[in-house]
Amino acid sequence: MRKISHTAIRNSLQTRILSGEWTLGERIPDEANLAEEYGCARTTVNRALRALAEDGLVVRKRKGGTRVNPAPVRTAKLSISVIREQVEAAGHAYDFKVLKQSQSVPPKDIQDILKLSENSEALYLETLHFADNDPFVFETRWVNLSVVPEILGAPLSEISVNEWLVRTVPFSSGDVEFSAVNAPENAAGALSVLPGAALFAVDRTTWLGKSRITTMTQYYRQGYRLKSQL
């Protein structure tokens, strides 16, 4: 039998907080007292409380003590994965097809997003992703060739751009925006829905350091729902 663990303390305190033992904003005992109460070292209590603070359950301040968070924030975590993984996780067969591929000077707004100089070319791709042979996602994408020129040699008919980029530039960061749009012509055609149908759209721009790598828009098939938990 171990000594009491930080997770045990964490759970215990969480239960006590949820049960209303302390009201919103009320101060809970300090680390030294809790350590004594639970019969363990202060370090252990500290770790438990730190975890609760990360969860947003309590707020900690030096000298001010630890208090039940008076304004708990609920956060939903969305794991942004490669489409293939989404499809396969749902138990469907994945496939994709490159509808268009070209190298050209992108429109002004894309130039700005990718921070391209005026005449540089970028790689443009339109991809349709399938789940069990049904259109699932229509994607348009611009790739910054000055950052990842190797992509021109990649077998993009075998591995989706999406996935190639994730493997090549694994630790990029990015912006994401979710919205609802009335299906534009090209998306409607690819997804076989009427123009104007409401589609769930995801816009994403990713970068590495200060270099913008790629920007894309994905239109999900009609009726798609993005699920998460609080």
Next chain:
Amino acid sequence: MRKISHTAIRNSLQTRILSGEWTLGERIPDEANLAEEYGCARTTVNRALRALAEDGLVVRKRKGGTRVNPAPVRTAKLSISVIREQVEAAGHAYDFKVLKQSQSVPPKDIQDILKLSENSEALYLETLHFADNDPFVFETRWVNLSVVPEILGAPLSEISVNEWLVRTVPFSSGDVEFSAVNAPENAAGALSVLPGAALFAVDRTTWLGKSRITTMTQYYRQGYRLKSQL
């Protein structure tokens, strides 16, 4: 000058990983070695590595050592706040109006979601939220009266249901779903858009323990974009 901190080690290792010092899936030195290299206690290195693991940058296994995560997962965090806070954070004046309020037996699907017995009544509300006097969100909601009967005494014309619930049942958990819908009649009317316009919709059901508290749908004004970072 402190001894080297866990955050410094964390940043150092993160930089080394991002710089490609180790390839995807490659093993990095073990804690004891890193402790020696950085001239600190193993505990300190441990904490830094634990943080990197939580971030999904590395994967740790006993005996197997610590490896650069071969399949890094990008997660977007969405903080689900009260509409008022969203509006005010954007620098607009918030207001809301209860369009409908009634107590009745909900339709079958809602009964199932809230786990209500066949003839129990629930509270139904339609609320319109404004940002600078423009319609921002149209919300329909059912509240389980057997869980929070006190709500019948709440001043729901002064504090939004949303907010009242957050204060009263602060630590509930829930499901969220995001989708795009062609505006239904009531939402279109409230938001002053044409029926059929693509609206961003959020469905949320929250519960406390095993009790379902409330379920709602929010339709955001046309063109709304939910933003996040990876």
Next chain:
DNA sequence: TAGTGGTCTAGACCACTCA
């Protein structure tokens, strides 16, 4: 200025899992 959390240490033992 005093109280409380934040962090580091050195050492120990445990638990998992790879070979």
Next chain:
DNA sequence: GAGTGGTCTAGACCACTAT
């Protein structure tokens, strides 16, 4: 079986901040 991470301890000093 042995190597590596997981965790706990007891003690110390520091840093922030409420009072």
